Each structure stands twice: as structure tokens, then as C-alpha cells.
Amino acid sequence: MADHRSIHAFRKNRRAQALAAATALATAALGLLVAAPGASAGTVPTGAAPVGLTQVAASAANGSGANLPGMTEYEAEGAQASSNGKLIGPDYTQGDLATEASGRQAVQLTAQGQYVRFTLTAPANAVDLHYAVPQGASGTLSVYVNGTKLSTGLSLTSAYSYISTGGIAGSKTHKLYDDARMMLPSTVPAGSTVTFQVDAGDSALPYTLDVADFFDVAAPAAQPAGSISVVSDGADASGSGDSTNAFRTAIAAAAAANVPVWIPPGTFKITSALQVDKATIVGAGSWYSQLATSAFINNTSAVSGPVNLSGFAILGSTVGRHDDSTANAINGSLGSGSDVDGLWIQDTNVGFWLQYGNSGITVQNCVVLSTDADGLNFNGNATNDTVKNNFLRNTGDDGLALWSMPAPDTGITLSGNTIVQPSLANGIAVYGGSDNTVTGNTIADTNALGSGIAVSNQAFLSPFTPLSGTTTVSDNTLLRTGALNPNWGHAMGAMRFDSYNSAFTDATVNVSGNAVDDSPYEAFEIVSGGGTGYAVSGLTLTDNTVDWTGTTVFQAETTGSASVSGLTASNVQVAGTYNYGYPDNTPGDFTFNQGSGNSGWSTTPVLTAFPTPSSLPPTGSGGGTPPTSAPPTTTPPTTTPPTTTPPTTAPPTTAPPAGTDLALHAAVSDTGHTQDYTASNAVDGDANSYWESTDNAFPQSLTVDLGSTQAVGRLVLKLPPATDWSTRTETLSVLGSTDNSSYTTLSASAGRTFDPATGNTVTITLPAGTSTRYLRLTFTGNTGWPAGQLSELEAYTS
Known part of the structure; x- marks a missing residue:
């Protein structure tokens, strides 16, 4: 199908570049829009709409949204958090870590000793951390409760993140975040602190922390009277053995006797999906009864039902999206009158894909996280159902x-x-x-x-x-x-x-x-x-x-x-x-x-x-900037080993290693840009992507936040190295600030010539002793195009 977009001027050398026509995508469940009318191209916001309240659950108007008992949500950049890490965002650029974060902001931990500390406003005995680590990385992150380090850290991995869907027009690698959960050793009261810190051995740098959901989890439920336990039919609660046949046997016996199936506390491995015509399957609670499977129920035709499900977790391990698969956590049919209550579904292809004869079903009080496709989809043939x-x-x-x-x-x-x-x-x-x-x-x-x-x-x-x-x-x-x-x-x-x-x-x-x-x-x-x-x-x-x-x-x-x-x-x-x-x-x-x-x-x-x-302004309203020192919350006891104690003062002033680009992946904003040539392109480490300011609107500025005050001696400015970028001179100045309010000129406005024959690179030496947190380039002219253009802004100490 033709894409009815206008042609955007090719920015490199004033040549016309036709945008590729998008093709119609006929794939179920995508919910995407491939072709559309249009007369001119749009622009990603240069800053952001106000971030608003830091807790989504608390910011809903009209009393809307879910209210899960015992769950309290804390943003890493919010009022209940402190950190010596680096704030990223807000951003709305497709495929960006800040853009995919709740509130469009997150905190990045890039070195040993950096942390995010949450001060709890309600009791909790469990936590789920929404995080990202680099593609291909896995590792641990240390956890402290009231300053005492837990013996076991939180295991984090990128294995189920970074989804690429080449068949979906306009998509980029996405689903950059994942979730990891753990029970705390005991219930901690309101006012306690829980700290996530990079210690020795925590090597999956950088860690990007978005939001922590704390839970006050009730004690395990008791086995229903008369129910049949899967353990009695041979299920292995340790998670080592294959429990698939034991579940099948228990479900069949319970259906014949018209009694529930019981999943006690433990982890049970399911290696192939079950066909279930009618059952009531009950667990001790979604933090206690855990199914290690990406596909639990797969009814490939309508069943009579009801198939009632409650009180357990389905923890998958799906790698990549699979639209041609029925391997979803709950797939097909639950029949009529089913009640699904209190499930936790994570890292599966789809949470619920319900497509055959589902009538009068209720799905309630569930948590669905980090699926590769839909959370829940009624794929036709559904009547009078409730999802609440x-x-x-x-x-x-x-x-x-x-x-x-x-x-x-x-x-x-x-x-x-x-x-x-x-x-x-x-x-x-x-x-x-x-x-x-x-x-x-x-x-x-x-x-x-x-x-x-x-x-x-x-x-x-x-x-x-x-x-x-x-x-x-x-x-x-x-x-x-x-x-x-x-x-x-x-x-x-x-x-x-x-x-x-x-x-x-x-x-x-x-x-x-x-x-x-x-x-x-x-x-x-x-x-x-x-x-x-x-x-x-x-x-x-x-x-x-x-x-x-x-x-x-x-x-x-x-x-x-x-x-x-x-x-x-x-x-x-x-x-x-x-x-x-x-x-x-x-x-x-x-x-x-x-x-x-x-x-x-x-x-x-x-x-x-x-x-x-x-x-x-990039911080919006209601968003918090991690302070350079921790607030006077609970201080780790003096008996804690110095190498693992969350710092209570400003981050170390040790200079970064020579050759470190201080601006790489830093928070960045601009006064305007064209289409998707956004500010983040200037600090992404890719010389082929670039920022371009709003056309015909000089002066325009690009501002990079280094995260803390740093000694900066040299800037390297780049344009794409391709030879079709003709030589051009951009007139710009360099300013610096420690507070993003009062700026000092570090290099006066002058013409800087970018020549592809010499790599399209300009080096600017700053005055000796320059110490700054914010670097601002202000562009007032460009002989090659009526806008500021920059593919990389690199900052070095020497």
C-alpha cells in the first residue's frame, strides 16, 4: 500500500531523498498503523510534556486505574528515591531508554559505588525492579535493606529484552526493559530504605533503573479442602524435574471428582502446554506458587469451561516475538463463566490470547509484565467478558x-x-x-x-x-x-x-x-x-x-x-x-x-x-533529579564493609579514565529539531546518526548534562563521515554551567569548518581549569544547510 507522506529534503547535501514506502502489514495482534494521509512530516518533541506525578498509580484522575492491595510504586527519579547515578530523559525518541521508561525518565548506574535508594512509605516484604542492562549482558545488582547488604543480589539479564521485529514497518528494537523480583528476608516497615547498588562483581554496566514496585505480600494461602495437589501426582516443587505430566494427571483427576487442583508453594517446570477443558486451578499466591513456563494452557478449540485460574505466577523465558505461535501463557479458550484472579505473567510471548468461544469470563487482579506482544487480546468470538x-x-x-x-x-x-x-x-x-x-x-x-x-x-x-x-x-x-x-x-x-x-x-x-x-x-x-x-x-x-x-x-x-x-x-x-x-x-x-x-x-x-x-524544560513538573548526595535517610551501619556501603556523600571525584567520552549517552536537550533528527543522536556514539535543529530558525542550542561537575578540556564535534556531506562551516559558541542557570562562555562564537576529506571532525580546546556540568552549543549559521547539524558531541578531560 502506498505511503501518502511528503518527501523530506535530504539534509546531507541538499539532495532530495524519497522516503521509503511503507507496506501494509497483515499480521494479527499488531495494532500498528502502516499507511496514513499526510502533507508534511512531524517532529519529536525537543523537550517533553510535563512528567507529572512520579507514581502512575497515584496520578490517575477520576479514581481510574488498578488498585492492587499491598502494591506501592516508586520511580527511580521520584521524590522517594535518592541516587548518585545519572538521570536520563525525559525523551520521546523511538527506541530510547528514557522514552521506554515510566515517566520518560530513569536513573543510570555506570560505575561501582553508584546506587538508587528508595525510602518506603508503606511496609513491604517483596520487590519487583523494572530495569535495563545492555544487550547481551547479564549479572547481579546488590541489594541493601536499611544499610545491610543481602546475601543474594538481584539477578538481571537482557535475554528477554531488545526485541526486533523486522516484519513490522516502522519498528525499531524495543522492549528494552525487563523485570526481576525477589522476596525480602522479612517485612520492612514504612520509613525503611532499600538500596540497589553496583558493588564489586556487579558487572552488567550500565544498569538503568526505572521503577521499583514494592509489595506487602500476604502469607501463603492454605490448600482448599478436598483439592488434589499436583505434588501428590509427582510434581517437583524444586523446579528441577519436569512436572508437566503430573499437572496433566492432577487436572484430569480433579475434573473427574469436580474438585480444585492445588499448586503448593514452589517452582514447577512445565515443558509443554496443557489442554484443559474444565478445571479450577488454585495456587498459594503468585509470589509462592510459580510455574516456569512460557506456555501453560493452549486450548486450540473452544472448550466448555469454566477454566478457573488463581493465585500463581507464570514466569516465561520467551526470546523474541512469535506471531505464528500458540505458545502464549494462556492461549485459545477458557470456555464460559471462567474466573481468572491474581495471576502474575512475565516474559511470555502474549499474556492472554483468547480466541475461541470465551463468554462471561472475568480476568481480574493480575499483573502482566514484559510480554513480547499483547498483554491480553480477545481475538473474536468473545461475549460479555470483563477485564478489571x-x-x-x-x-x-x-x-x-x-x-x-x-x-x-x-x-x-x-x-x-x-x-x-x-x-x-x-x-x-x-x-x-x-x-x-x-x-x-x-x-x-x-x-x-x-x-x-x-x-x-x-x-x-x-x-x-x-x-x-x-x-x-x-x-x-x-x-x-x-x-x-x-x-x-x-x-x-x-x-x-x-x-x-x-x-x-x-x-x-x-x-x-x-x-x-x-x-x-x-x-x-x-x-x-x-x-x-x-x-x-x-x-x-x-x-x-x-x-x-x-x-x-x-x-x-x-x-x-x-x-x-x-x-x-x-x-x-x-x-x-x-x-x-x-x-x-x-x-x-x-x-x-x-x-x-x-x-x-x-x-x-x-x-x-x-x-x-x-x-x-527537560525535567518537566513533578520529576525529580537525583541529588549529588544522599538525603539524611537511614545511614548504613559502621559495621558494613566499606567497599559495599552505599555512600552518604557526593559521588567520588576521581577523574574518569583518560579517553572517556563524558558526554556519551548523557541527558541532552535542544531548542528545536527537525523530524526524528533529535538531540539524543548527538550523544549516541553513532557518527552516522545526527541532530538537526529547526530549519531557518537560528539561533538554536544543544545542551548536554554530564551528570555531575567534571573537568573538561577538549570537545570533539563530528558530522557523519560519509563523503556526500559536503564541506560546511557552522558558526557556534560553547558555553558551560554548573547549575543549568548561569552560563559562562567557554569558546566564543566562531566558524568551525567540517571537511569530509579529514573526517568531518572539529576539535575545540577549552580554557585550562574548565569545570562544568552542562555544555551548551549555540549555533547561529551553517553554510551547508539553514540549521545546526551535529552527529556527535564528545567531551574529554584532557
Whole structure:
């Protein structure tokens, strides 16, 4: 399918470079948008929308989102954390560690002795750490409780991260983070500290810590009276032996006797998925009863059910995404009237893929983490089901999805769930179907190829049932949702209504009481993503609120109409509405029927070019910067060995090894950039990627935060080494600051000539004794292109 994007000027040598046409992707469960209308390319935000509250669970409006008893979430950069590590982010660049972090920020530990310390506000006896280590790396991270080092550290690995999906147009390597959990030796009270620190032997540097979820886990549940234990049929609770046949035997015997199956505390290895027609399978709790398998149930046809599941964990080891596989944690059918309660699913291909005759099912109180594709997907044939009070994070595709193929999903309610950081696709997606409800959910930090909530007629495969009846989207909270679609070259909204393969003709879509906050681009997008211009109609928005958008409130890219009343907006960065329907290319093609109570936004002026998002200070509001010294929380006892004691003062002043690039992967911001030529490209260690400022808008600046005050004697500036970058002279100055407020000129404005014959490199020597934390390059001219351009900014002590 043709990609209806404009051609972006080739920046290297003023040659025209046609962007490659995206191909239509007909793969189930992807939830991606490959072709779309458009007149000009979009831009990744140069700074960020405000980060907002540091705990997603605490920041939801309308009381929305999951409430799992005993769970408290702490951001590594938040108010309850201290660190001598390096803050990264905020960022919205596809495939970036900060972008894929909750809150768009994380803390990186790059050397021995660096740490993140959490001060607990509630009792806890268990923790799950959301982290990243470099691709190919594995290792431990030391853990301290109130200053005392635990005998066993937390084992971390990249084995289940760094997913590449070459068949998905516009995707990059993603799902950079994973989760590791451990029980603490005992319950620690509120006010205690738990510290994650790099000690000797912790070698998987750098460690990137995003968020820690602490739990006050109840004691193990008792075995139900009359139940059949899998151990009695030979299951091995040590995790060494294969327990598959023991589970099969116990499930069959329990079904015949109409009694539950009991999974006691322990770890049980399952080597092949089970077919289960009817059962009640109960564990002692998801922190106690653990199944070591990537695929537990695989019912390849409809079963009678109910298949009731509760109180255990499915801990997988899936490497890479497998769309052609049924190897999902729970796959196929659970039958009618099933109740799934309190499962923990992690590192599987999909959490729940339910596609055969699922009726009257409830999925509740579950945790689904770091799947390679969807968290939960009803793949047609589902009726009157409820998904409520679940927590999902770091899914490799849609968090929750209803996909009406081969038959409609009808009467399903997705209620009170929290979905954080889907690394590809949407938080919640409704693809076709009738009379479904999305209510009271919190969705945060969506990434490329996705919105917070999508209501869509994208079919992917046939036969597909388009939207009909009434779809209700109410009382949800969307935080920092929406993304730049690399196939379209412009943004997708926090909430998207998409007539991709067919018009909204027999559908009513009621959108009410939602809070859309801190969107990097527009709040609401109305589009026909297949580039056909199908109409969106039957859309009514009532009593929604918008607080901060990087661009406009509405972006309408097709024909049709919507009724809007009671929509109050504040902190909207671009006035007016993008309203330019493809393929007619007629301004105002989409009709907004405005009722009463609207404020803070307008349908005028009518914009026909995609607006550029505004820049904000990189820390936003509510985000925390790791202090250079730890606050006076609990100090490790003097008996702790000095080599393993979390420091209570500023990080060591020892100079880094000679030849260390101080700016590599540092936090970076700019005053403006073009398309995806973002600031992070200038510190990524790749001379072929580059930053380019907003065109024809001198002066423009690039600011790098070295993380702490450093002695800097020399800068090396680079442009791509390719010979088709013609010689050019860029006029720029170098400024330095220790507080990001008061800047001193370190090298006066002058022409710096980049010549490909000598590697396209410029070296700037700084005054002797220069000590700075922030380096700022300010560009005022370029003989090769009307913008600042830089592929690498390297900083060295000598």
C-alpha cells in the first residue's frame, strides 16, 4: 500500500531523498498503523510534556486505574528515591531508554559505588525492579535493606529484552526493559530504605533503573479442602524435574471428582502446554506458587469451561516475538463463566490470547509484565467478558485489545486497569465489534505506532467485523500518551479514532469524562489510517478534560463529523485545529459540531500543516533529579564493609579514565529539531546518526548534562563521515554551567569548518581549569544547510 507522506529534503547535501514506502502489514495482534494521509512530516518533541506525578498509580484522575492491595510504586527519579547515578530523559525518541521508561525518565548506574535508594512509605516484604542492562549482558545488582547488604543480589539479564521485529514497518528494537523480583528476608516497615547498588562483581554496566514496585505480600494461602495437589501426582516443587505430566494427571483427576487442583508453594517446570477443558486451578499466591513456563494452557478449540485460574505466577523465558505461535501463557479458550484472579505473567510471548468461544469470563487482579506482544487480546468470538483491576507494563504490543476477527467481540468491559509503557502499539485498542466499554483505566507513556486508546476499523486480516452498536470510552486517564508514527512522518494522538479499512457507518462512539494529560502531540486524532479517506461519524465527545498538549487538541485527517461539548482544555501549545482531510486535501473537511461548555481550544485557525510540538524544560513538573548526595535517610551501619556501603556523600571525584567520552549517552536537550533528527543522536556514539535543529530558525542550542561537575578540556564535534556531506562551516559558541542557570562562555562564537576529506571532525580546546556540568552549543549559521547539524558531541578531560 502506498505511503501518502511528503518527501523530506535530504539534509546531507541538499539532495532530495524519497522516503521509503511503507507496506501494509497483515499480521494479527499488531495494532500498528502502516499507511496514513499526510502533507508534511512531524517532529519529536525537543523537550517533553510535563512528567507529572512520579507514581502512575497515584496520578490517575477520576479514581481510574488498578488498585492492587499491598502494591506501592516508586520511580527511580521520584521524590522517594535518592541516587548518585545519572538521570536520563525525559525523551520521546523511538527506541530510547528514557522514552521506554515510566515517566520518560530513569536513573543510570555506570560505575561501582553508584546506587538508587528508595525510602518506603508503606511496609513491604517483596520487590519487583523494572530495569535495563545492555544487550547481551547479564549479572547481579546488590541489594541493601536499611544499610545491610543481602546475601543474594538481584539477578538481571537482557535475554528477554531488545526485541526486533523486522516484519513490522516502522519498528525499531524495543522492549528494552525487563523485570526481576525477589522476596525480602522479612517485612520492612514504612520509613525503611532499600538500596540497589553496583558493588564489586556487579558487572552488567550500565544498569538503568526505572521503577521499583514494592509489595506487602500476604502469607501463603492454605490448600482448599478436598483439592488434589499436583505434588501428590509427582510434581517437583524444586523446579528441577519436569512436572508437566503430573499437572496433566492432577487436572484430569480433579475434573473427574469436580474438585480444585492445588499448586503448593514452589517452582514447577512445565515443558509443554496443557489442554484443559474444565478445571479450577488454585495456587498459594503468585509470589509462592510459580510455574516456569512460557506456555501453560493452549486450548486450540473452544472448550466448555469454566477454566478457573488463581493465585500463581507464570514466569516465561520467551526470546523474541512469535506471531505464528500458540505458545502464549494462556492461549485459545477458557470456555464460559471462567474466573481468572491474581495471576502474575512475565516474559511470555502474549499474556492472554483468547480466541475461541470465551463468554462471561472475568480476568481480574493480575499483573502482566514484559510480554513480547499483547498483554491480553480477545481475538473474536468473545461475549460479555470483563477485564478489571489488572496492572500491565512493558508489553511489546497492545496492552489490552479487542480484535473482532473472525467474529465480533461483543459486550466486553475493560475497567479499572493500569497500562504503562507499551513499547510498540496502543495502551488499549478496540478493533471493530459492538457494544464494548473502556472505562476507568489509566494508560501512561505509550511509544511508537500507538496511542493511549484507539477505536479503529483496522482489519489486519479477514473476515473482520467493523464497529457497530455503541462503543463507550469513559472516565479514563491518559498520561503522556501518543507517539510519532515513523511510517506516517507525523504524530498519533493520545486518543485515536481510525476508519482505517472502513467508515464508521453503523457505529456510535461515546467518549466522556476522560482526562488527557501531558500529551506530547495532540489529544484527539481522527484519521483514516489506510490513506483511503473513509469517514468517521457517530462520534460524540462529552465533558472531557485536556491538560497540556505538545500541539493541538484535535488533529482531523479525514472526512466526517463529531459532536463536542464540555471539553475544557488548558496549556495547549498550538492554537487551532489541524483539519485537512486526505485524500481531498481540503481544509476543514471534518466537521466539529460544538455544543456548550467548551473552553481553552478552538477549531480556528484551521491548520493544514502538521504543527511542531513545543519544547519544555527537560525535567518537566513533578520529576525529580537525583541529588549529588544522599538525603539524611537511614545511614548504613559502621559495621558494613566499606567497599559495599552505599555512600552518604557526593559521588567520588576521581577523574574518569583518560579517553572517556563524558558526554556519551548523557541527558541532552535542544531548542528545536527537525523530524526524528533529535538531540539524543548527538550523544549516541553513532557518527552516522545526527541532530538537526529547526530549519531557518537560528539561533538554536544543544545542551548536554554530564551528570555531575567534571573537568573538561577538549570537545570533539563530528558530522557523519560519509563523503556526500559536503564541506560546511557552522558558526557556534560553547558555553558551560554548573547549575543549568548561569552560563559562562567557554569558546566564543566562531566558524568551525567540517571537511569530509579529514573526517568531518572539529576539535575545540577549552580554557585550562574548565569545570562544568552542562555544555551548551549555540549555533547561529551553517553554510551547508539553514540549521545546526551535529552527529556527535564528545567531551574529554584532557
